[in-house]
Amino acid sequence: MTGSGGGGGSYGGGGGGNDNFDCESVNERTPLNSVNREVAATVKVGDVLDVVAQSDTGPLVVETIDSAILGSITSAKLARILDCIRKGFSFVAEIVEVSGGKVVIVLRPE
Amino acid sequence: MIPRTSEVFDDLPSEHECVLPGIVWGSPAQLFTPAYWLTQCRLANRDGRQIQYKLGNSLLEEMIACLAGGYGIPSEIGMAAFDRIKASGILFSSHASSERFNRLLSEPLQVNGRPVLYRFARQKAMYFADATRFVNENQAPTDDFEFRNWLLQVKGIGLKTASWITRNWRDSDRVAVIDIHIQRAGQHIGLFKNESPSKNYFEMEQRFLVFADILGARASELDTIMWSHMKNWGRLIN
Numbered sequence: 001m002t003g004s005g006g007g008g009g010s011y012g013g014g015g016g017g018n019d020n021f022d023c024e025s026v027n028e029r030t031p032l033n034s035v036n037r038e039v040a041a042t043v044k045v046g047d048v049l050d051v052v053a054q055s056d057t058g059p060l061v062v063e064t065i066d067s068a069i070l071g072s073i074t075s076a077k078l079a080r081i082l083d084c085i086r087k088g089f090s091f092v093a094e095i096v097e098v099s100g101g102k103v104v105i106v107l108r109p110e
Numbered sequence: 111m112i113p114r115t116s117e118v119f120d121d122l123p124s125e126h127e128c129v130l131p132g133i134v135w136g137s138p139a140q141l142f143t144p145a146y147w148l149t150q151c152r153l154a155n156r157d158g159r160q161i162q163y164k165l166g167n168s169l170l171e172e173m174i175a176c177l178a179g180g181y182g183i184p185s186e187i188g189m190a191a192f193d194r195i196k197a198s199g200i201l202f203s204s205h206a207s208s209e210r211f212n213r214l215l216s217e218p219l220q221v222n223g224r225p226v227l228y229r230f231a232r233q234k235a236m237y238f239a240d241a242t243r244f245v246n247e248n249q250a251p252t253d254d255f256e257f258r259n260w261l262l263q264v265k266g267i268g269l270k271t272a273s274w275i276t277r278n279w280r281d282s283d284r285v286a287v288i289d290i291h292i293q294r295a296g297q298h299i300g301l302f303k304n305e306s307p308s309k310n311y312f313e314m315e316q317r318f319l320v321f322a323d324i325l326g327a328r329a330s331e332l333d334t335i336m337w338s339h340m341k342n343w344g345r346l347i348n
Contacts, residue, residue, distance in 0.1 A: 074149055
């Protein structure tokens with residue numbers, strides 16, 4: 001049985017509900033937010049970078065090997081992924097697009 | 111579909127700017143900040159995932175679905191109870207008795223593959239019977255607020271449930287469903303203090319509606335997304 005048992009409130013058929021999310025099958029293509037252009041200039045397509053949760057509630061950032069923050073992940077699945085990390089899963093970000101301040105990654109399990 | 115960064119994030123105010131006095135936008139990458147809620151609403155719409163909240167195919171079904179929840183009953187159990195009631199065909203009968211509803215609710219429900227007893231079956235059965243009688247004997251008003259007030263005449267329907275039915279059935283952005291999850295989300299950002307919807311429903315609702323308006327989000331969609339995220343991942347802020 002799931003659910004908080006709190007107020008039994010406004011549930012409906014959508015909005016990102018509990019969907020038996022499989023942490024091991026994450027394959028999320030998403031643009032990065034708050035991209036650091038200087039760091040972006042040092043990475044290229046195909047690079048695989050660390051994904052670090054700075055707290056249980058985020059932000060979820062992508063770091064280079066030198067621990068420089070490239071940008072943060074703001075996906076519709078952010079809460080699910082942070083929950084996975086809290087459960088002990090770890091993820092990496094593969095860069096699939098870099099263009100100035102725009103960086104797109106694919107997030108997948110390490 | 112991959113949302114373009116510029117479409118979703120670039121017009122967000124600075125993290126340190128206030129969305130309302132004393133409430134900063136925060137980062138869209140940080141759970142449950144105002145910027146997060148706005149971003150999640152935009153992403154949900156942009157991904158083509160229609161934000162759905164309607165549960166029934168008729169007003170009576172909507173009322174039963176909403177009445178089946180509350181009182182600490184987890185949503186999965188409330189929906190399982192509603193599904194059984196709906197499948198029985200009892201809602202097509204104009205003389206559905208509380209005894210018939212009670213018989214349907216007293217048998218264990220299957221929830222996530224396990225048998226679960228529905229709490230308060232006898233009391234809920236009375237509410238369902240009263241709702242059935244009420245809908246069959248009365249004409250619903252067309253104004254959202256009048257509609258909500260009209261629903262309050264049904265046994266078991268308080269302001270939260272009346273708002274919930276109004277939001278769902280009328281697709282209304284003029285009301286908000288201030289339940290425990292919305293209350294916690296609001297307290298987390300400072301929208302609500304240590305106040306209870308049972309005593310301050312209208313004040314809290316008004317603040318929520320203003321918040322949605324400033325975000326530029328539909329109140330109904332914001333409410334649905336907040337509820338879902340807080341239910342599933344609200345423990346991350348505990």
